[in-house]
Amino acid sequence: MSTTSSRTKVTATATGDEPRPRIARTTGVLLLVSTGAFLVAATVLSMTFDWPDILREPANVVLPEFADGGTGLVWTWFAVAWTYAILLVPILLLPAALDRRDDVALRAATFAGAISVVLALIGFLRWVFVVPPLADAYVAGGVGARTAIAAAWTAQHQYGGALLGEHLGQLLGIAWSVTVSVIILRTRVLPTWTGWLGLIASALYLVNQGDILATAVPNFPVWDLGGLIGSYLWAVWLIVLGVLLLSRRPQFTSR
Template identity: 65%
Template sequence: MFVLSAVTFAAAASTLSAIFDWPDILREPARVVLPAFAAGAPALVWIWFATAWTYAILAIPVLLLPSVLGLRRNTALQIATWAGGSSVLLSLIGFLRWVFVVPPLADAHRDGDAATRTAVEAAWTAQHQFGGALLGEHLGQLLIIGWSVTLCVIILRRRVLPRWLGATGLAVSTLYLLNQGDILATALPGFPVWDLAGLIGSTGWGLWIAALGISILILPIRVDGPDPVRPAPQYSSGRPTTPEHPAAG
C-alpha cells in the first residue's frame, strides 16, 4: 500500500503539474488561477479527484504499520500514527477543494461582471488560504513529517527495519520541513523561502515512502500476535538477526 500510494500519487501529480503548472500555480493570484482552471475543466476536475484519492491511500498503511512492525503498544508510534492519519485527512480536504469548491468559483469568475469577479477573487483567496495553505499544506505537512520523523527514530533505536531507511527518512523529512517557509510566506510576506525545498523535499519523501513499502515487503519482520516471547528481528548492516537467523550463520 505504501508503494501503491507513492506510485499512483506521483503519476496523478505529474499529470497535474504538466497541464496545470501545479504546485507553482498555487502561489498565483485568483485572476490567474481561476481562468486557467475554467479553461481546463472538466478534465482538470477529474485529475484533481485522482490526485486526492491516490494520496488518501497512504492512510491505510500508516494506520496498519504499528501492527506490521509488532509495535502496537509503542506509545510514541501510536501518537505518530494518529498524527499521520489526521495529516492524510487534512491533505485530502485540501485536494478536494479543487473538485467541490473551485469549479463554481471559476465558472462565476468567467461569466460574471467586474464586481462579481472582484467578489469571487476575494472568496477564492479566503478558501485557498484556509483549506489549502492552513489545512492541507501547513497542518497536513507538519503532521505527516512528525509521523515520519518518529518512525525513523524508532527504526534507528529498535532496528525493526534497516537503519539506512531511518537515516534517509530523517534527511528527506528535514528537507520537506523547509517547504514550510513557502507556506508561511503566503501570510507573512518576506518570510525566508527556499524555492527548491518543496520539489526536493516532497520528491525525496515520496521516494522514501516507496522504499519503506519495499523494505516491508522484502525483509522479515514480526507481526504482532499472541506470542510475547519471539523478539522482533534486529537489523545490523542490512542483515536480520533473530534466533532463527543468527547473523554469524
C-alpha cells in the first residue's frame, strides 16, 4: 500500500467519511426489503384468510374458505412465498458482510439458514400449486369425494406444511439465528445487545414448535402467545441486523 493511499484511508477513518462496505450495505438492504415485504404480504394474508390460525382447522373449514378467496388469495400466497424467499440472499451474503468468510460455524449455519428458507418456500408454495385444485374439487364434489379429498389435503398439509415448512424449516432457521447471535456475542462484530436479542427471539420462536408437534402428538403443550411473540421478535431482529449492517463501517488495518 502506498504512503498516499495509507494517509487517505487514515484520514477518512478519522473523519468518519469512509464508504461503507458494499457487501454489508447490500446485505442490510436485502434484510430490510425481504423482512418488510414479507410482513406486508403476511398481514394481507392474515386479514383475508385468518392466517396462521386457519392452518390448524380441518379440511371442511380450510378448503371452502380457500375456494371463496379465489385467484386473489392464490396471488397473496404467491407473494408471501417469494417475499420470504428473498431472505435466502442476505443469509448467504452475511459471512462476507461480517468479514467472517472463514468462520466454520457461520458457514455451517449459513447452509442451515439457506435450507430453512427453501423448506419454508415449499410450504408456502403448496398454497399456489397444490391447494387450489383440492379446494375446487372439494367444493364441487359429493360426500364420498369430499372424504377422499379431505384425506389428501391432510396428507399434503402435514407433510409439506407441518413437517417441511414449519418443523424443519423453522428449526433450521432458529439454528442459523442462534449461531449468528453467539458469534456476535463472542466477536463483537456487531453490538452485543444484538446477539442477546437474537437469542431471546430464537428461544421464543422455538416455542412455536409446540403448536406444530400438537398436530401429531395429542395434548402436546402449546403456548400460542409465545410462538406469536417469538416470530415477530425474530422479524424485528432481522430488521435490526439490516439497519446495523447499513451503518457498519469497514475496519482498516495498517500495513
